[in-house]
Amino acid sequence: MELTGIHHLTAITAQARENKQFYTDALGLRLVKKTVNQDDTSAYHLFYADGLAQPGTDLTFFDWPAARERRGTHSISRTGLRIGKDSFDFWAGRLADRGLTAGKVIDLDGRTSLDFEDPEGQRFRLTEDAPGVTAAAWEKSPVAAQHQIHGLGPITISVPDLAPTELVLTQVLNMRKVREYASPDGQGSVHVFEMGAGGPSAELHVAVQPDLPIARQGAGGVHHVAFRVPNKPAIHDWAQRLNELRISSSGEVERYYFRSLYFREPGGNLFELASDDPGFAVDEPLETLGQSLSLPPFLEGRRAQIEAGLKPLD
Numbered sequence: 001m002e003l004t005g006i007h008h009l010t011a012i013t014a015q016a017r018e019n020k021q022f023y024t025d026a027l028g029l030r031l032v033k034k035t036v037n038q039d040d041t042s043a044y045h046l047f048y049a050d051g052l053a054q055p056g057t058d059l060t061f062f063d064w065p066a067a068r069e070r071r072g073t074h075s076i077s078r079t080g081l082r083i084g085k086d087s088f089d090f091w092a093g094r095l096a097d098r099g100l101t102a103g104k105v106i107d108l109d110g111r112t113s114l115d116f117e118d119p120e121g122q123r124f125r126l127t128e129d130a131p132g133v134t135a136a137a138w139e140k141s142p143v144a145a146q147h148q149i150h151g152l153g154p155i156t157i158s159v160p161d162l163a164p165t166e167l168v169l170t171q172v173l174n175m176r177k178v179r180e181y182a183s184p185d186g187q188g189s190v191h192v193f194e195m196g197a198g199g200p201s202a203e204l205h206v207a208v209q210p211d212l213p214i215a216r217q218g219a220g221g222v223h224h225v226a227f228r229v230p231n232k233p234a235i236h237d238w239a240q241r242l243n244e245l246r247i248s249s250s251g252e253v254e255r256y257y258f259r260s261l262y263f264r265e266p267g268g269n270l271f272e273l274a275s276d277d278p279g280f281a282v283d284e285p286l287e288t289l290g291q292s293l294s295l296p297p298f299l300e301g302r303r304a305q306i307e308a309g310l311k312p313l314d
Contacts, residue, residue: 001237002174003195005202006152007226007258007274008047008058009079011122014219016044016063020313022119023048026098027081028143029059031290033280034313037062038255041299041306044313050151051138053280053289055228055258056201057151062223068121069221072213074268076222078115078156079122082129082200087147088112091126094143109181109192111200121220127154130199154192154203155225159267160210162191168265169193172245173227175204183207195227206267224262226272232259238273256296257282 013019023029023046033047044063047053059079071077083091088105095102095116102116112128129150137145159165169175175193183190188209195202204225217223229235235252239261242249249263257280261273283294293310295303 001234001241003202003227003229003273005056005196005228006155006204007055007228007272007276008060009076009152009155009225010045010060010062010223011079012064012066012069012217012219012221012223013046013061013120014064014066015120016046016061016311017313018119019061019063020046023059025142026094026100028138028141028148030138030141032058033257033294034290034292035294035296036299036306036310038296038299040064041302042309044310047280047290049280050136050148051141052136053286054136054151055274055276055279056153057136057149059152064219066218069218070213070216071221072215073158073160073209075158075215075217076155076225076269077123077158077207077215078125079222080125080127080152080154080156080200082133082150082153083126083148084134084146084150085112085128088114088126088128090147106184108184109179109190109205115184118220122222125156127200130201133201151201153199153201154205156190156205156207157225157267157269158207158209158212158215159265159269160208160212161267162206162208164266165206166191166193168247169204169206172242172247183209187212224270224272226260226274229273229275231277232275235259235261235273235275256298 029048032049032053037043037045047060050057114126135148135150180191191206253260258274
């Protein structure tokens with residue numbers, strides 16, 4: 001049993017309209033699914049991805065009226081976005097033009113990198129993608145195809161103690177520990193674990209930061225990170241594995257666009273395992289993804305009530 005990479009990452013926004021504008025305009029991502037949080041239908045669940053809405057490119061948001069995140073450990077602390085090695089000057093200029101908080105282009109862990117924050121303070125890192133990888137471009141993006149974001153990864157989590165988290169990553173999830181480097185913020189060391197074929201799309205970076213306060217989740221923070229499994233039956237296998245190891249989990253959860261399984265690692269971070277199938281085109285054509293409110297069949301009967309409770313995004 002092997003995970004193959006990052007599937008998606010879900011964060012929190014308190015400003016859904018502004019969130020949509022920033023991620024589709026400033027970052028040039030495609031809104032591929034406009035739906036609701038299936039556990040809280042008063043909130044949007046917005047999915048941004050590449051032109052083909054592929055697993056591994058989904059950056060998603062719950063729309064909750066939350067206070068800003070309090071930063072610290074026990075958190076998913078930085079979201080990696082992969083770009084081409086020749087795109088850093090473009091992105092440094094684009095971020096500066098929009099007045100965003102950004103660092104300098106540096107070499108980090110052997111890759112060109114650029115840190116920045118979105119308007120609500122979510123921390124991102126543009127990272128040089130593996131050679132030969134290109135974006136599945138979205139033709140309506142305001143960003144030229146050669147500079148579009150390829151997808152997610154690596155993802156960084158912060159924990160106060162490496163040992164229990166490493167045990168779960170290597171002995172339960174079958175990730176491989178491959179190297180470590182000094183955290184660029186001067187707060188501890190970062191240990192790199194990889195899945196599948198490896199590379200930035202399939203890495204989890206674990207920052208060991210015992211001196212930080214405990215984070216409090218909120219707007220501008222990350223709710224959970226999901227890892228890829230090839231299909232729905234594989235989720236069943238992983239559920240059995242966690243049960244056999246007596247690791248508490250959600251059990252299998254049908255999200256319609258993928259099947260999921262949730263559990264917390266010892267550092268307190270919420271992990272999800274999600275299937276690559278069936279994908280976002282299961283209920284609307286690929287060409288028109290994200291243009292109208294999509295609801296899974298088990299919520300369709302409540303459409304009028306749900307739509308009445310949502311704020312306009314445009």
